[in-house]
Amino acid sequence: MRSVAVAALFSLAALAAGPRDGKHDFDFEMGSWRTQLKRLVHPLSGSTAWAEYNGTTVVTPVWGGRANLVELEVDGPQGHLEGLSLRLYNPDARQWSLTYSNSRSGALSPAVYGEFKDGRGVFFGQDTLGPRAILVRFVITPISPDSIRFEQAFSDDGGRTWEVNWIAEDTRQKR
Secondary structure (H helix, E strand, C coil): CHHHHHHHHHHHHHHHHHHCCCCCCHHHHHHEEEEEEECCCCCCCCCCCCEEEEEEEEEEEHHCCCEEEEEEEECCCCEEEEEEEEEEEECCCCEEEEEEEEEECCCCCCCCCEEEEEEEEEEEEEEEECCCCEEEEEEEEEEECCEEEEEEEEECCCCCCEEEEEEEEECCCCC
16 A cells, blocks of 8 residues: 555656656767667668668767767778767757768758657657658667667658668677
């Protein structure tokens, strides 16, 4: 009986505290990581050819953790890839926006927006692939304090089906 009362008090305390503040959602990711990346070479084309890369990811906090910068550098048989992601926290919406660029394009992608719930980050947005309008889903799953999985998927049918086209698994580098 006592545990039910304690759980009720914690629930009331959570309600009194107001909506969840997620500005520290990415704190777990700060630092240097070994990255294994798989990228679908021709998304939404029916192709099943994947390119594989290995390298590093460095995540740096900005603005006291309310933003962060992700620098990705990987190599594989398909060549060298440098990527940059800027993540910004919007305290009014209590959501993050994530944008990405690679060194070849020099332009930021349209943002995906979302938040973490139960330790899992899910973000959605709109983009184009060639002439087609698509939806983008990006999922971040911390596996352990030293391991994270990132998965991106595209949909060209309004979200009825999704094709995964980017899988990165990061392992924290030991100091």
